[in-house]
Amino acid sequence: DTEVTQTPKHLVMGMTNKKSLKCEQHMGHRAMYWYKQKAKKPPELMFVYSYEKLSINESVPSRFSPECPNSSLLNLHLHALQPEDSALYLCASSQDGPNSANTGELFFGEGSRLTVL
């Protein structure tokens, strides 16, 4: 099994809603990532969890709240989002965390396309 699975594939929410994006991998990877990708742009790193601990937060607004319940699961809780937060949210995993020999070998899910009204 070499997949990273993200749910839901599409999400529409209002600015007062609370919703969550979910990501799962069963490759035994120890690092998991959230990226945000706007149209025709490269992915922008949001958060990195390494061995289930938050190791990188790229100054993301607090309306985005990550959670790593175990080494296979990664959630992104969304609250009070703005229309400009509409984007494709990509989850990725890697065998080891940042600063490891295979940093950069990321396995991506297909993404959750979020629309904030």
Added chain:
Amino acid sequence: GNSVTQMEGPVTLSEEAFLTINCTYTATGYPSLFWYVQYPGEGLQLLLKATKADDKGSNKGFEATYRKETTSFHLEKGSVQVSDSAVYFCALSDDKIIFGKGTRLHILP
């Protein structure tokens, strides 16, 4: 700081044409270099990688050679297919991964 610069797109080619997508980098250390591909409606997939100078990464007919003297990692393919239409991202990793802006490739039948 580290950075990646790749050629602006879109690049439009006919099927069976030769492809080059240029990528240059700036890095203080000795990064690993990558090409990722993103097909429409999908996430990114690792296409190939090289971890040290003069290494050549290859996959699915694509190749790229890590050139330290020119700080480049150009992507090449001898004969492209319609199914190669996608966005290609050059990337480097040192302590974390940095992506280039992406090059959109259109292959016409």
